[in-house]
Amino acid sequence: MPAHAQWWDDVVSTDTAPYYRSRADAETAVAKAAEGKQSGTGRRGWLIWGDRVRVLERINAAGVARISARGADWPGHEMWVMTDHLGGEPLLEVYVIDVGQGDGLLVVTPEGHNLMVDGGNIRRNQNGGKNAADFVDWKFTRDYRSFADRVAGPSTIKLDAMVASHCDLDHFGGLWDLLHLDDPANDAELDAESVEVDAMYHAGLSWWVRFTSSGKRSRTLGPTQDGHYTKLLGNRNDALAAVEKLDDPDTDTLSGSWGQFIHSVTQTSKASSAARTPIRRLSTDDDYLPEFGPNGDSAVTIRVLGPVEGTADGAPALKRLPGGTSKNTNGHSVVLRLDYGDRRILLTGDLNTHSQNHLMEAFGTAFLPEFHCDVAKGCHHGSDDVSFGFLDGLRPLCTVISSGDAETHDHPRPTVVAASAVTGRRLVEDDKLVAPLVYMTEVSRSVGITHLDYLAEYPDARPAVESKRPKGAKTLHDTEAEMARFRLFLGSSQDSNQDWPRIDRAQFVRGIRYGLVNVRTDGRRLFFAQLEESGGDWAVVTLEEHQIDAAR
Numbered sequence: 001m002p003a004h005a006q007w008w009d010d011v012v013s014t015d016t017a018p019y020y021r022s023r024a025d026a027e028t029a030v031a032k033a034a035e036g037k038q039s040g041t042g043r044r045g046w047l048i049w050g051d052r053v054r055v056l057e058r059i060n061a062a063g064v065a066r067i068s069a070r071g072a073d074w075p076g077h078e079m080w081v082m083t084d085h086l087g088g089e090p091l092l093e094v095y096v097i098d099v100g101q102g103d104g105l106l107v108v109t110p111e112g113h114n115l116m117v118d119g120g121n122i123r124r125n126q127n128g129g130k131n132a133a134d135f136v137d138w139k140f141t142r143d144y145r146s147f148a149d150r151v152a153g154p155s156t157i158k159l160d161a162m163v164a165s166h167c168d169l170d171h172f173g174g175l176w177d178l179l180h181l182d183d184p185a186n187d188a189e190l191d192a193e194s195v196e197v198d199a200m201y202h203a204g205l206s207w208w209v210r211f212t213s214s215g216k217r218s219r220t221l222g223p224t225q226d227g228h229y230t231k232l233l234g235n236r237n238d239a240l241a242a243v244e245k246l247d248d249p250d251t252d253t254l255s256g257s258w259g260q261f262i263h264s265v266t267q268t269s270k271a272s273s274a275a276r277t278p279i280r281r282l283s284t285d286d287d288y289l290p291e292f293g294p295n296g297d298s299a300v301t302i303r304v305l306g307p308v309e310g311t312a313d314g315a316p317a318l319k320r321l322p323g324g325t326s327k328n329t330n331g332h333s334v335v336l337r338l339d340y341g342d343r344r345i346l347l348t349g350d351l352n353t354h355s356q357n358h359l360m361e362a363f364g365t366a367f368l369p370e371f372h373c374d375v376a377k378g379c380h381h382g383s384d385d386v387s388f389g390f391l392d393g394l395r396p397l398c399t400v401i402s403s404g405d406a407e408t409h410d411h412p413r414p415t416v417v418a419a420s421a422v423t424g425r426r427l428v429e430d431d432k433l434v435a436p437l438v439y440m441t442e443v444s445r446s447v448g449i450t451h452l453d454y455l456a457e458y459p460d461a462r463p464a465v466e467s468k469r470p471k472g473a474k475t476l477h478d479t480e481a482e483m484a485r486f487r488l489f490l491g492s493s494q495d496s497n498q499d500w501p502r503i504d505r506a507q508f509v510r511g512i513r514y515g516l517v518n519v520r521t522d523g524r525r526l527f528f529a530q531l532e533e534s535g536g537d538w539a540v541v542t543l544e545e546h547q548i549d550a551a552r
Contacts (some may be wrong), residue, residue, distance in 0.1 A: 006112050007144045008052035010067075013088030015527070015540055017047040019067070019079045026064040026080035033082065044079070045072065048529050048538055050091035050520045054146050058083065071142025071150075091527075092300055092340040094519040096377065096400045097132045098441040102170030103402050104132030105347065105377070106139065107338065109300045113292075114139075115161040117336065117347055119174020122257070123185050131174035134189060135516070141191040154193035158271035161289065162200045163282075165333040165349035167207055167258045168326075176257070179264040196271035199290065203307050204232035204281040205318055205332045206242075206262075207255040219255035221325050228310050228317035229328070236279040239266055282334050283309035283316070284362070289336065299340060299523075305370060306335030306351070308362040321354040330380060331355030337373065341523015342545075346373040346394060350380040356390035368393050374526060374548065375400065375519055378420060382412020382440070391423040397543060397551055398437040398528060399424065400517050412440060425551035427543075435543060435551050437528065439517045450508055454478035455486070480504060 018038075020026040025042025032039040047053070047069060056073075057066040063083050073079045090110040097104040099120025107115040120131035140157045142150065149155070157178065164172040177186050178195055208231060210220040222231030233242060233254070242254045243263040249255075254262055268277040280290070282304050287293070292302040310317045321331045333349025351359070356379070360367050376394050378401035379386055399420040401412045417438060424436025455477035462470060477483055486503035518529040526543040543551075 007054070008090070008112075009055040010053050010065075010086045011088035011090055012047045012049055012051040012053065012085055014085045015049045015542060016538060017051070017081055017085035018043045019045055019047060019069070019072070019081050021078060021080070023059065023062070023064055023066065023078075023080050026082060027062050030063045030082050030084075033084070044077070045070075046538055047081070047085075048518065048520075048540065049527050050088065050093060050522075052090060053081075053086070055086075056146065068146035069143070071138065071145075074147045089522060091520045091522050092338065092343075092345075094338070094345055094375075095135065096402055096439075096441060096517040096519065097135045098516055099131045099170075099174060099402065100126055100128070101403070102131070102173070103165065103349070103377070104135075104174050106132065106136055109298045110340075111298050113160040113298055113300075114158070115163065116159055116175060116178075117163045117334075118165050118171040118349075119176070119178060121170045122173035123177050123189065125169070125173065129189070131177060133174045133178040133186070136178060137190040137192050154191065156271075157192045157195045159195070159197045160199070160271070160291070162197045162265075163289075163334055163336070164200070164202045164261070165347075166203045166329050167205060168329050168350065169257050171350070172258070172261050176261040176264055179261075179268055195268065197265075197268050197277045198270045198272050199278050199280065200265045200268075201280050201282045201289070201334065202233065203332050203334045204234070204283065204316075205229055205307070205329060206231075206233040207258045208242075209249040209251055209253045209255045209259075211251065217249070221328060224320050225312040225317070227320050228312040229320055230312050230315060230317045232281060232316060232318065233262070234281050236266065236276070239279045281316075283307050283318075285309040285316075301339045303337040303339065303370070304334070305337055305346075305363075306349075306355070306359055307332040308358060319358060321352075321358065323354065327352060327354060331358070335359070337370070340521060342548075343375075343521045343523055343526060344373040345375040345377075345519065345521075346371065346396070347377045348379045350383075351390075352380060352383070352385040353387045353390075356387040360387075360390060360393070374398070374521075376420075377402065378412065378416070382416045384416050386416055386419070388419055388423070391419050395423065395425050396420075397425050397427075397435045397526065397548060398439065398519070400439045400519065401441070403440055403442040412442075427547055427551040429547075434547060437541060439528065439530070441517060452483070452504055452506060452508065455483065455503075 021042045021044050028041050029039040054068040055065050064080055065083050067079050093108040095106040102120040103118040104120040105117040141155050180186055207219045208222050210218045212218055222229055239262050243259055245253045246259055270277055286304045289302040307318055310319050318332050321328050330350035331352050331354055336347045338345040371393050373394050373396050375398045376396040378399050382401045382403050403412050420438050421436055427434040456473035457475040459474045483504040487500050488503055488506050490499045520527040524545045528541045529538045
C-alpha cells in the first residue's frame with residue numbers, strides 16, 4: 001500500500017486558491033496580493049484546501065508556479081497559481097458523490113489510499129446516467145494525471161479497497177459499473193482502461209436463488225435459525241462457488257444483479273500484485289478494516305462498527321430483524337468510522353430503527369464512546385425509519401445526506417432533517433448558528449434549463465461531442481412552421497402527452513451540476529465545500545479546532 005502511488009508534488013494550503021490562465025496573470029495576482037487585494041484578471045477557477053497538484057514549473061523569484069490539477073490543464077489552458085497558496089499537507093478527503101437515490105463515496109487518505117464505499121445505482125437506472133464510477137474515473141484519468149500523462153495513454157483505476165455496504169442495487173450498482181468496463185454503456189462513459197482492487201469487502205447477508213413450489217425462480221436471504229440468518233457469503237472461495245452456476249443456478253447460487261456483481265469482483269485483480277482480488281465479509285468481529293488498524297501504514301484508522309456478529313449453532317450469523325427482507329439488508333449495512341487525529345467520520349449505510357436499536361444494545365455502555373462522531377453520513381438517504389436515540393448518540397457537527405431526485409420515497413424526510421439538526425452539537429457565535437450543519441446532495445444538485453433555438457442539419461454524421469461551435473450546416477430549420485413538423489418522444493414510466501412534445505415547445509437540460517459534497521480534515525479542523533450552482537466558485541464552511549471544542 002498504497003495501491004496508487006503518490007502522484008502529487010504539492011498541496012493547496014489555503015481554503016481557496018485561484019488559478020490563472022498565464023504566468024503574467026498570476027504575477028499580477030501576486031502584486032495585487034501584496035496590496036491586500038485580489039485579482040480577477042485571467043482567473044480560470046478555484047482550487048480548495050487540500051487539493052493535490054503537480055508542479056510543472058516553479059518560478060520562485062516571481063512567487064508563481066504552473067501546475068496540473070483537477071484535469072484542467074491542456075494546451076492553451078495552462079494553470080498558474082501563487083506559490084503562497086501551496087505548501088500544505090495532504091488531508092483525509094471524503095467525497096459524498098451525488099448518485100441520486102443511493103450512496104456513493106470515495107475516501108482518499110493523506111498517504112494516497114483510495115477506497116470506494118458504495119457506488120450508487122447502475123448507470124441505466126440513473127436519471128442523469130451517472131454514478132460514483134464516473135467520479136472515480138475522472139479522479140484517476142484526469143485529476144491525478146497531467147495533460148502529458150493523458151496524451152501518453154489511458155490509465156488504470158487502482159483502489160486499495162472497495163466496500164459494498166449491503167446487497168441493494170442502489171449501493172453496489174456503481175461499483176459493478178466500474179468493474180464492468182466491457183459494457184458498451186460504461187465503455188462510452190469511462191476513460192480508464194482497467195480497474196484493479198486490492199480488496200473487496202461486504203456485509204455477508206446476500207440474495208440467494210430460491211425456487212417456489214411451482215418451480216419459478218425467486219430470491220431469498222437464506223434460512224434462519226434461532227432468529228438469525230445463517231447463510232452468509234464469506235471469502236473469495238465462497239464467492240467463486242456462489243457464482244459458479246449463474247447460468248444454471250441452484251439454491252447455493254447468488255441471485256440476480258448481486259450475483260453478477262460478485263462474479264465481476266471474482267474476475268478483478270489486485271493493484272499491488274497480479275493476484276486476484278481478495279473478498280471478505282466484515283462484521284464487528286473485525287474491529288478494524290484490514291490494513292487500516294492502529295498498526296497499518298496509514299494515519300487514518302477505520303473501525304468496523306457493523307453489522308453485529310452473531311452466532312447460531314456455533315457458526316457466524318446475523319440477527320433477523322423485524323420487518324421484511326429490505327429491513328434486514330439495510331439494517332445489516334457495513335458501518336465504518338474513519339479516525340484521523342482528533343476527528344471522526346461515521347459512514348452508516350442504510351441503517352434503520354431496528355438495526356440501530358440492535359447496535360445500541362450490542363455495544364451497551366460502549367455505544368456512546370464508539371459512535372460519537374464529528375461528521376455523519378445520514379442513514380438511509382434521510383428515511384424517517386430512524387431511532388432518535390441513535391442519532392442523539394452520534395452528536396455530529398455535520399450530517400451529509402445522500403438523497404435523489406425523481407424517487408418514490410420522499411427522502412430526506414423533514415423530521416429527519418430536523419432531527420439531524422437538533423441532535424448535532426451546537427455552536428452559536430455573534431448571534432449566528434455555526435453548527436450543526438446539514439448537507440444534502442439533492443439540494444446541492446442543479447441544472448440549467450433552456451429552449452431549442454433552431455435545428456442545424458449537416459451533410460455528414462457529427463461526433464457525439466464537439467468542443468467548438470460546428471459550422472457547415474446543409475440546412476437550418478429555424479422557423480416555427482419547420483419545427484412544427486418535429487416531435488420528441490421521451491422515455492418515461494408514465495404515459496402522458498408531456499412525453500411527445502413539439503420540438504420547439506420542449507425544455508432542454510443544458511447541463512447538470514452534480515451535488516458533490518467535499519469533507520476534508522487534517523485531524524484538527526473540518527472543511528466542507530461544494531460548487532455553487534453557477535459552477536464558478538466554491539461554497540466553503542470551515543470549523544476550526546477551537547470551535548469544535550466549544551460546540552456542545
